[in-house]
Amino acid sequence: xxxxxxxxxxxxxxxxxxxxxxxxxxxxxxxxxxxxxxxxxxxxxxxxxxxxxxxxxxxxxxxxxxxxxxxxxxxxxxxxxxxxxxxxxxxxxxxxxxxxxxxxxxxxxxxxxxxxxxxxxxxxxxxxxxxxxxxxxxxxxxxxxxxxxxxxxxxxxxxxxxxxxxxxxxxxxxxxxxxxxxxxxxxxxxxxxxxxxxxxxxxxxxxxxxxxxxxxxxxxxxxxxxxxxxxxxx
Numbered sequence: 001x002x003x004x005x006x007x008x009x010x011x012x013x014x015x016x017x018x019x020x021x022x023x024x025x026x027x028x029x030x031x032x033x034x035x036x037x038x039x040x041x042x043x044x045x046x047x048x049x050x051x052x053x054x055x056x057x058x059x060x061x062x063x064x065x066x067x068x069x070x071x072x073x074x075x076x077x078x079x080x081x082x083x084x085x086x087x088x089x090x091x092x093x094x095x096x097x098x099x100x101x102x103x104x105x106x107x108x109x110x111x112x113x114x115x116x117x118x119x120x121x122x123x124x125x126x127x128x129x130x131x132x133x134x135x136x137x138x139x140x141x142x143x144x145x146x147x148x149x150x151x152x153x154x155x156x157x158x159x160x161x162x163x164x165x166x167x168x169x170x171x172x173x174x175x176x177x178x179x180x181x182x183x184x185x186x187x188x189x190x191x192x193x194x195x196x197x198x199x200x201x202x203x204x205x206x207x208x209x210x211x212x213x214x215x216x217x218x219x220x221x222x223x224x225x226x227x228x229x230x231x232x233x234x
Contacts, residue, residue: 051086
């Protein structure tokens, strides 16, 4: 089984999902946007589109955003299992008929609040778990999608339409690797007045619970999507 990972920023990788997918038998392949030909991601058994500090509609400066939307649209047309995170989820929302708009800034770990429709789905545990938030825009829910979770600042933190799943938040992040984010996103931290010590403390407080919920929900979704289950590290 092949998992193609569309990546914008090197340190924003699969995080804790990477080892899990490998343990479950996926051959994980990163495709770097603007460098690699990402078109092959349209046909992978599983594709994950990761996040980046780029506006989802900034095609003028980043014309390859259109290529990512094309991959997502192709996969959605056949309902191939696809996960979008942060920018990836925003681009997914756009191709499904929703959109993106300026929202309220969120930066740091905080619990999600589950939507009523998440009960009984593979994402039920994650929808009430603490996760990392790092965004200023928010998703406009596609008309046929179902919202899974929210926070006080963001109405749609996660959504699902068929086998297309998007997360405004970051359930994939490895709290043990948070220093990569604190270095790579120093401009955000400075501009938004966020103390890095607060983020480190949150990672220690919430990290284990976040990882456990994320891995369990990912595994349940993969099984529900028709992939074979297997032993893993969580």
